[in-house]
Amino acid sequence: MIVDAFAVAGGYPARPVKIGHADLGAAMAKNGVDRALTMSMRAIQVDAVAGNDHVMSLASADARILPVAVVDPRAVTRLDLTIERAVAGNAAAFAFHMTAIPCPVGSLLFSRGLERANATGKPLIFVCNERGQLTQIAEKTASLGCPRVLLAGVSYHHLGELLVLLEEFDHLFVETSWQVSPGAVELLAAAGPTRLLYGSMAPLRPMRPALNMAVDADIAPREKADILGRNALRFLDLEIDAGEPPPTLPEVAGLPSLPAIDLHCHIGTMPEQPSTCIGADGMQREYERFNIEYGVLSATSAYKDDLDAGNVEMLAAVERHSRLRGSVVANPHHWDDSLRWLDLAAEHPDILLVTGNPSTTYEPFHSPLWLKLFAEIARRRLPVFYNTPSQDTFRRSPEATAKGHILKVRAAPADELAMFRQLDREMPELPIVIGHGFGLDGLELAAGSRNIHLELCTTYPEQNVYRSALDAVGAERVVFCTDLDLISPAFVLGRLWEAELSAAE
Numbered sequence: 256m257i258v259d260a261f262a263v264a265g266g267y268p269a270r271p272v273k274i275g276h277a278d279l280g281a282a283m284a285k286n287g288v289d290r291a292l293t294m295s296m297r298a299i300q301v302d303a304v305a306g307n308d309h310v311m312s313l314a315s316a317d318a319r320i321l322p323v324a325v326v327d328p329r330a331v332t333r334l335d336l337t338i339e340r341a342v343a344g345n346a347a348a349f350a351f352h353m354t355a356i357p358c359p360v361g362s363l364l365f366s367r368g369l370e371r372a373n374a375t376g377k378p379l380i381f382v383c384n385e386r387g388q389l390t391q392i393a394e395k396t397a398s399l400g401c402p403r404v405l406l407a408g409v410s411y412h413h414l415g416e417l418l419v420l421l422e423e424f425d426h427l428f429v430e431t432s433w434q435v436s437p438g439a440v441e442l443l444a445a446a447g448p449t450r451l452l453y454g455s456m457a458p459l460r461p462m463r464p465a466l467n468m469a470v471d472a473d474i475a476p477r478e479k480a481d482i483l484g485r486n487a488l489r490f491l492d493l494e495i496d497a498g499e500p501p502p503t504l505p506e507v508a509g510l511p512s513l514p515a516i517d518l519h520c521h522i523g524t525m526p527e528q529p530s531t532c533i534g535a536d537g538m539q540r541e542y543e544r545f546n547i548e549y550g551v552l553s554a555t556s557a558y559k560d561d562l563d564a565g566n567v568e569m570l571a572a573v574e575r576h577s578r579l580r581g582s583v584v585a586n587p588h589h590w591d592d593s594l595r596w597l598d599l600a601a602e603h604p605d606i607l608l609v610t611g612n613p614s615t616t617y618e619p620f621h622s623p624l625w626l627k628l629f630a631e632i633a634r635r636r637l638p639v640f641y642n643t644p645s646q647d648t649f650r651r652s653p654e655a656t657a658k659g660h661i662l663k664v665r666a667a668p669a670d671e672l673a674m675f676r677q678l679d680r681e682m683p684e685l686p687i688v689i690g691h692g693f694g695l696d697g698l699e700l701a702a703g704s705r706n707i708h709l710e711l712c713t714t715y716p717e718q719n720v721y722r723s724a725l726d727a728v729g730a731e732r733v734v735f736c737t738d739l740d741l742i743s744p745a746f747v748l749g750r751l752w753e754a755e756l757s758a759a760e
Contacts, residue, residue: 257505258290258321258487259283259462260430261382261407261454264310265296270695272718276313276320278458283319285753286462287505290321292347292380292454292487298325299355303337311344321347321491323380328358328368338371346377347491353383353392354408360391369399378403378490384410389417393424402426403490407454411435411714414442415529421447428490430454431482432465435714437541437743438530440472440482448478452487460716463508464749471507471745479504507745509752514548517744518608518640519690519710519736522572523555523565533740535572535579542578545744549578550737551608551640557584558612558642563592573605582608582640585632586616587624594631601635608640608688613671620670629678629685638686643667643693666694679704688734692720698727710736712747721754730760 264276274296283291293313298306307324314320324341326349328334341349349372351358351365358365372379379401381392389406396404405428409417414436417429421443429447432454434440443451453469455462469482480500488494524532533541535552542550552572557565566583573581583600585593600606609632611625618624632639672693678685683705689697692709694717701707701724709732711720724733737747 260452262291350380467749509748517550520550633685642690
């Protein structure tokens with residue numbers, strides 16, 4: 256049995272996607288998922304009582320749905336009603352959605368809601384993604400004697416805190432929806448082998464990427480089966496229903512039928528992410544495993560620290576590994592060094608791209624330095640990989656983030672889009688790949704351009720992103736990228752699989 260420990264159903268105003276009961280059911284059927292712990296988006300976004308009633312009514316007609324009742328501690332006059340109706344409706348668990356329904360852990364409101372929910376004996380789920388808050392919840396629930404607590408929707412940025420918490424608190428469980436890096440599932444499984452649950456946040460996010468990560472993990476088959484199902488039933492105190500482990504486990508879906516080319520990967524350290532930094536040797540092995548002909552590599556240190564030293568590091572890795580090619584980092588603030596590396600790239604057969612990273616230069620998008628740099632790249636007939644973290648500032652506001660339930664929504668501010676429209680007018684011969692794709696803004700930008708391409712790897716995937724891009728701009732303008740070694744190819748290939756590419760695409 257496969258159980259998705261983190262699913263939703265309802266409406267979603269921030270994106271043109273359908274995430275109702277039928278959409279969740281379709282995703283489950285497509286991915287072979289038997290049960291899903293499901294929260295109502297109405298309960299999260301508008302009305303806990305009405306939303307909980309809705310998801311419990313769905314569950315009464317669909318045994319695949321394990322209803323999770325959302326508690327809103329702020330609605331103190333309806334708190335008892337919320338708890339009583341959820342218990343009467345056979346809710347499988349209670350959830351506190353700390354990102355969409357913010358309530359400080361130290362407040363009396365939160366304490367009252369927690370105490371009332373815990374008194375039912377039901378397991379508790381906390382959707383939270385804030386440093387320190389995870390530890391506060393662990394300590395608070397331990398002091399109250401909460402027997403089973405699931406931390407859900409936790410970013411890979413907090414993997415280190417999750418590992419420490421699993422070691423320190425026996426009542427904590429963790430789900431995997433946002434653990435995207437090579438080795439992340441293995442680290443969590445080692446810290447809490449019976450307390451790691453497969454979760455996806457489907458259908459708001461695609462279901463397969465997280466499923467791929469679980470089945471690709473380098474752990475014993477029995478442990479994989481536990482993560483996929485038995486641990487969730489253990490969390491719900493329903494382990495008696497688990498039955499024997501399945502004779503076969505799902506396989507990684509989406510492996511390329513022809514050797515792929517990855518235009519976005521990095522070598523270097525990410526101190527906040529304990530599972531990365533597999534190094535060039537590890538990247539070579541990953542590409543061999545996933546039928547990727549080569550990856551185009553830049554050095555994290557070249558754009559976060561020392562451009563020259565980082566590019567030297569990249570070049571050394573490329574020259575020692577058959578499945579690595581290079582991308583030099585250029586920076587408008589380090590003009591002479593950048594021009595020297597551009598000259599080398601123009602002559603070196605294994606240097607295929609120039610990477611620009613605006614998030615570490617802090618140069619305004621309307622600055623003439625960017626156009627000057629792009630002109631030098633175009634003069635040498637080199638393509639650009641623009642490694643942007645951009646999110647539109649309006650869509651990134653605290654209110655929008657809370658309502659969107661996604662830490663970051665890909666988009667681009669107006670001045671950044673204007674820069675690329677100017678580049679397309681003045682340098683149409685310059686091929687540009689927009690790293691991470693600019694979200695919905697990227698679809699419009701690329702469709703109206705002559706030589707702008709999109710790559711869509713991301714650690715927070717949205718539903719149907721590849722299909723939307725293919726339909727908007729055509730397969731010849733969409734490139735394959737993983738962002739290894741931050742993101743595992745297994746995660747990205749799961750998103751491609753969900754797009755149901757034709758052979759030609």
